């Protein structure tokens with residue numbers, strides 16, 4: 001009789017069920033692209049969802065997983081829907097998804113060279129190519145890590161380690177200069193590093209939600225007077241709420257003047273570098289000491305996959321320098337191929353395969369098209385909002401994020417919050433909200449390049465029908 005383990009590892013069952021799964025997903029993809037009916041998610045209260053899955057777990061064991069896969073699909077938000085315009089998470093390009101399937105099958109962790117030979121080589125190659133594209137030069141270092149949050153932490157840890165390495169051991173009051181609009185992961189990173197919230201010096205933004213570079217000196221001086229040691233400045237490229245790009249040239253100059261580490265959080269928007277039309281937004285990034293870019297935002301791959309790029313070749317080795325006798329023969333040697341010496345993760349998925357698959361199939365032209373399409377769509381939606389008598393645009397978008405409000409008699413914050421709640425629960429359109437200048441706004445991140453005027457007009461129409 002077949003043992004459970006024999007069953008679980010059956011090649012035939014894998015082939016049959018794998019084909020069925022791909023058919024299921026391809027149908028979902030085709031339906032999402034072809035339908036004219038907006039549909040993003042089938043909302044359920046969290047407790048009901050928990051109950052649903054608790055009951056599922058009580059059912060008899062499955063002979064094959066098709067029904068389970070179908071259920072998971074129908075109980076999840078559909079990012080391939082053209083009416084999903086919520087968070088900055090893309091519908092991944094299908095071949096990048098296949099790349100992820102391959103890497104899950106391989107399960108090659110990349111910490112140790114022989115466990116991730118291809119992954120380590122591809123990472124080195126892609127980081128070098130990207131660094132050149134950003135204008136950092138040839139002699140850089142970097143790797144891919146699991147998300148922008150970890151990327152920001154890794155870069156800031158490195159900034160501190162480099163400072164210590166230069167002989168400056170007093171790091172008790174280190175502080176970072178950043179815009180009030182920076183992603184929360186920057187503050188989280190500083191807290192993980194052992195600093196108070198006050199050590200994140202938040203500089204106000206201008207009317208475009210870009211850091212006020214005219215205030216940098218004042219905030220820096222104030223921090224120093226309060227006993228802080230400002231060690232780095234972080235540029236948003238772009239910010240999360242509004243997609244605004246900081247003036248990276250001004251930040252680079254400021255960093256140089258005060259001998260600060262210059263980090264660019266390009267998690268969302270650094271992919272603009274591939275577009276001749278938008279890359280000017282990144283002017284100044286070529287002076288960065290470190291840059292992060294999320295492939296799983298504007299570059300069409302599944303989460304999480306983030307490039308962390310360092311200007312200098314040795315820097316990436318300083319962050320996590322420590323001994324692990326059982327992993328590497330030579331603890332001190334700078335070996336790019338043993339990437340675990342430099343990354344937070346030990347077992348690290350080979351996510352580089354997904355981005356490399358897209359690069360090999362379509363070239364960087366795909367990212368150019370994606371960035372330009374998404375930004376053009378955002379501009380189109382912003383123009384619709386501006387022209388509409390019942391809507392107000394919060395700020396002209398610089399990228400693919402549009403913030404706006406519905407205007408009606410009454411408390412606009414309450415009204416727009418109620419609209420958002422209604423939208424999420426009805427599930428036809430999925431958008432998010434944010435607070436700008438103390439006002440609650442609706443927020444769309446256009447991540448699906450197939451979203452278009454039909455969805456934009458439909459959304460505005462739908463919002464006007466929401467019972468208030």
Ligand SMILES: Cc1ncc(COP(=O)(O)O)c(C=O)c1O
Nearest residue numbers: 147148149183185238240267268
């Ligand atoms: C500007 C910015 N930085 C960092 C992050 C964090 O990235 P992740 O979700 O990959 O951890 C985000 C996420 O939205 C972001 O918008």
